Amino acid sequence: MTENEVQQIALSVLASIAPEVDGEQLQADQPLRKQVDLDSMDWLNFLLGLNEKLRVEIPEADYVRLVTLNDVVKYLVAKLP
């Protein structure tokens, strides 16, 4: 799967939690939670949703590294089964 495809999946998971988000407006290199209003539960649901869609385990210890959309995509691509 390419980075682009993973990014599309990440955006679709995000849209299911925060449908108000305009994917086009997101700056992929800026902190995601600065741009999208996500509380702790939304954030956990986002990561769980990615786990379900892509079958990638995201251990809690790695959460801190997932700040921007680019971080998330790169992390997922590297760990894809």
Place this chain on the structure above:
Amino acid sequence: MNTLSVIHKTAADLRVEPNLLDYEKTRKTFTWEAARTELPGGGLNIAWETVERHTTGALRDKTAFRFLSATAPPRDLSYGDLSRLTNRFANVLRKLGVAKGERLFILAGRIPELYIAMLGSLKNGTVVSPLFSAFGPEPIATRVNLGQCKVLVTTDFLYLRKIEKWRETMPSLKHVLLIAEDDGQTNIPGTLDFASLMADASEAFEIEPTTAEDMALLHFTSGTTGMPKGAIHVHGAVVTHYVTGKYALDLHADDIYWCTADPGWVTGTSYGIIAPLLHGVTSIIDCEEFDAERWYRILQDEKVSVWYTAPTAIRMLMKAGAETTKQYSFPQLRFVASVGEPLNPEAVWWGKQVLGLPIHDNWWQTETGGIMIANTPAFDIKPGSMGRPLPGVEACIVRRNETTGEIEVIEEPNTDGELALRRGWPSIFRGYLNNEERYRKCFVDELYLTGDLARRDADGYFWFIGRADDIIKSAGHLIGPFEVESALMEHPAVAEAGVIGKPDPMIGEMVKAFVSLNKGYTESEALRRELLGHARKRLGAAVAPKEIAFLSSLPRTRSGKIMRRLLKARELGLPEGDTSTLEGGASA
């Protein structure tokens, strides 16, 4: 694990001598009058007692707040710095013509300017209302209008996102002071730059004289049937903050203290700002969101000794697993307390086993202004119990007679009823702003009725059972279903909306909405998402529903009220109870 057992304390559990050692005797001899004399200013002005009186003494150069951020080195403010900066801010207000009793709202994350603006306002006699920065534009505008806010302090980022477009709906707003999130200057039409105003202001300021009964803080809390209520708190409340900091949090002068609550909620103000300053301790303030490893690192690296946090955070740490905890050590940590919602027994035991310290639950509300019932260091914990009333607090369980309106105090232990408190402690709220009737309804004779259902056991420990109303408790925050329903109803597709708290293992309750649609609209995933986005944009993630379900119609009482209780019972698959007042009969 037997969750009904007791955690016994021994001398070995206590690293310092607790401030509350003899419960019975202290309760018997305690008076609020005597407590007031422990504060040099007699508890007449919060800013004097928290900041100004320390500036000539030994605390002048001691760190009051240490601000931690993920992107910048820690920033320390000493008690002396705090005095100078709050004087500057008080002068800013004076220059703007903001008078005593007028209202200033703060919408910001846990940044130094929030603390400076709050304490500086109190110096000027200006009433402060901190707003949770995760609120969306609607909850903000509702509160600004209810509170007749004259000055708003916020950041450029939050202003552009949540205020600018809605500004004309807030006519009372005269001045907006913006803090630049990138530390530069702001230049947005219709606003003032916080940093420039501060730079031009003098460091000398004479505190505006206040009395113990002058309004100091306005904390909004959620209602079940109407819009939020602004609970009025006075400067004299500072005596309760002092006493509870001493007994319930066991603060000692050399403590490093971390209250994780956001000042947008009452805990983050009473115990994140006021109580620690009264005791002259150093407070850690983390500007970032929850992260398990980050939090453990803070406990370890900052050598936190007293930690006041919340059940949701504790459950998230539990979820992160003991392996994570094991990478850190916190030999300085000696007392852990929790508030916001009842702490489940498993979490109390988790503290004991994983942190090496049990977690002490305590109970209070926005209306009480300070901790009322608590587990304290010297005494046994019954996991799941909120503890016992503190010195100066008289609590009881009562039964309301719905027809006569009279109250009967239940003496029999282990009997369910409503938790009530005898009036008389200094931090009790003095009213709901512009809503005398709702305020009066909270009292019968000398008893304040809390709206929480509880029981007291034979040893005098209190146990929380649930809310007596439909208010939702999510991640320790109260959410009024009416406010959420109103926002949903603003969407043209929605005919009616009913909002409940759906039990959730992590955050206590999550907001779930049921909606029925107007003619011409059909249920679809696209519409569900549209409604979710609509609610989130208006209310913010912290208040908006997490789930939305469609119903062809909502159950209503004969008088037309949506039966949230029935929606909840159905959601949980519980018996529906007495539905005789239901419109259309019990078979609905």
